[in-house]
Amino acid sequence: MVVEKSSKRLTIAIQKSGRLSKESMKLLEACGYKFSLHEARLLAHSSNQPVDLLRVRDDDIPGLVMDGVVDIGIIGQNVLEEVRLERAATQVNNDFSALRSLDFGGCRLSLAVPKEDDYQGVQDLNGKRIATTYPYLLQDYLRRQGVNASTAILTGSVEVAPRAGLADAVCDLVSTGATLEANGLVEKEIIFTSTAQLIQRPEPLSAEKQAIVDQLLPRIDGVLMAKESKYIMLHAPKDRLEQVVALLPGAERPTVLPLSHTEEQVAVHVVSTEKLFWETMEELKAMGCSSILVLPIEKMLG
Numbered sequence: 284m285v286v287e288k289s290s291k292r293l294t295i296a297i298q299k300s301g302r303l304s305k306e307s308m309k310l311l312e313a314c315g316y317k318f319s320l321h322e323a324r325l326l327a328h329s330s331n332q333p334v335d336l337l338r339v340r341d342d343d344i345p346g347l348v349m350d351g352v353v354d355i356g357i358i359g360q361n362v363l364e365e366v367r368l369e370r371a372a373t374q375v376n377n378d379f380s381a382l383r384s385l386d387f388g389g390c391r392l393s394l395a396v397p398k399e400d401d402y403q404g405v406q407d408l409n410g411k412r413i414a415t416t417y418p419y420l421l422q423d424y425l426r427r428q429g430v431n432a433s434t435a436i437l438t439g440s441v442e443v444a445p446r447a448g449l450a451d452a453v454c455d456l457v458s459t460g461a462t463l464e465a466n467g468l469v470e471k472e473i474i475f476t477s478t479a480q481l482i483q484r485p486e487p488l489s490a491e492k493q494a495i496v497d498q499l500l501p502r503i504d505g506v507l508m509a510k511e512s513k514y515i516m517l518h519a520p521k522d523r524l525e526q527v528v529a530l531l532p533g534a535e536r537p538t539v540l541p542l543s544h545t546e547e548q549v550a551v552h553v554v555s556t557e558k559l560f561w562e563t564m565e566e567l568k569a570m571g572c573s574s575i576l577v578l579p580i581e582k583m584l585g
């Protein structure tokens with residue numbers, strides 16, 4: 284694979300197809316970058332920014348960033364840490380700089396055993412064989428726990444290993460737990476928690492590329508902040524205004540507007556930067572607020 288190297292165009296590696304692909308694309312598009320993707324092609328050029336996308340298997344992304352083949356990449360922390368440990372063990376450069384922790388790809392790497400096993404604790408895994416795609420993360424954890432177990436490395440279908448007689452336990456990614464349950468396994472220990480990460484290659488970027496990253500990061504922050512934030516509009520009793528605003532999580536100073544035909548109520552517009560729960564809405568109503576509207580915010584710039 285030969286990536287055309289330019290000192291002016293920023294190359295971003297993302298997963299081609301899998302759990303991180305859609306959200307990675309969505310994030311870049313929300314930051315204003317337009318791409319027209321051809322399913323079969325690895326490389327896609329942005330039509331409105333000096334940015335190229337390299338779409339690869341997620342396992343390759345940390346190495347591509349650490350080796351400076353691409354400038355930045357979006358990758359699950361689990362794969363990033365696995366590659367970092369593997370490269371440390373084999374004395375290959377494993378430097379990178381962490382730019383942002385993202386809000387998707389949330390999962391955990393857990394040890395699970397067949398449900399009929401009488402598991403008392405991690406020490407029970409001594410002398411056992413554990414199937415995993417993450418041998419370095421697993422062995423790092425076992426070493427810290429003082430457990431001596433062997434690994435069976437599988438790159439897929441790890442969860443079927445015990446039934447197939449390949450291993451006694453598994454160390455696999457879990458999100459809802461449905462995959463483990465469907466395979467008669469029970470989660471016992473969480474060894475690593477993960478979300479997607481934006482990382483950059485260790486060597487400094489050219490001035491042109493750095494300028495693109497400097498533009499991208501505040502945009503990402505704006506997108507992440509906007510996701511949690513809501514624009515709230517409501518009618519509030521004038522004499523309870525302070526209490527109403529105090530109820531709204533992370534609210535800045537509100538805009539207060541008069542309402543026609545009434546002196547007792549005012550219209551309140553406010554941006555709330557934290558998650559708004561139904562309970563808060565119910566309390567607002569109990570306080571005498573009405574016409575409560577909660578609107579999503581697409582972008583924010585501080």
Ligand SMILES: Nc1ncnc2c1ncn2[C@@H]1O[C@H](COP(=O)(O)OP(=O)(O)OP(=O)(O)O)[C@@H](O)[C@H]1O
Nearest residue numbers: 298301302303340341342359362388389390456458
């Ligand atoms: N169930 C899940 N829910 C949320 N995020 C997940 C889940 N499973 C995995 N992830 C995250 O998404 C990443 C990619 O998962 P995926 O299953 O698409 O990888 P893969 O099969 O190794 O893909 P590839 O073909 O690119 O190698 C994982 O490394 C992890 O960070």
Ligand SMILES: O=P(O)(O)OC[C@H]1O[C@H](OP(=O)(O)OP(=O)(O)O)[C@H](O)[C@@H]1O
Nearest residue numbers: 302439440456457458459460461462463
């Ligand atoms: O706890 P759950 O919600 O069931 O999610 C966990 C499963 O999700 C991931 O696989 P994915 O579905 O992405 O398939 P793949 O491993 O075959 O790529 C992961 O490898 C687990 O098998």
Ligand SMILES: [Mg+2]
Nearest residue numbers: 340341342343
């Ligand atoms: Mg992979």
